[in-house]
Amino acid sequence: MNPYDHAHALARAIQQSEWYRNLKEARERLNADPDARRMADDVRRRAMELQIKKLGGQGVTAEEEEQFRKLREVAFLHPAVRAYLEAESRFSVFMEDIQRILAEAVKPVLDWPSAETAP
16 A cells, blocks of 8 residues: 555544544534634634744743633533633644654654654
């Protein structure tokens, strides 16, 4: 079987996985409630903003961290928001595991720095 066939088979397996199904169901429940969707979007946007600041070498203040913690805490009180963000997190870990497996397979022929040697 050629690698493209395997990639398509992997894509189908991902779509049939528990992680994908849980995320899809949680997303449908979230999208059914505009307020919940807004809350989830706010949490995700703020998390991304803080991550970009950190990666850009800018410091994130304790106040910013506390504001984010409070935003997340309030959002997690809503069952649909909590279910979606938790499902999204589990799915992200699942996808990172798959990417890590694929990267390890090609590592012997590429000169990619390891996480230990990266700046």
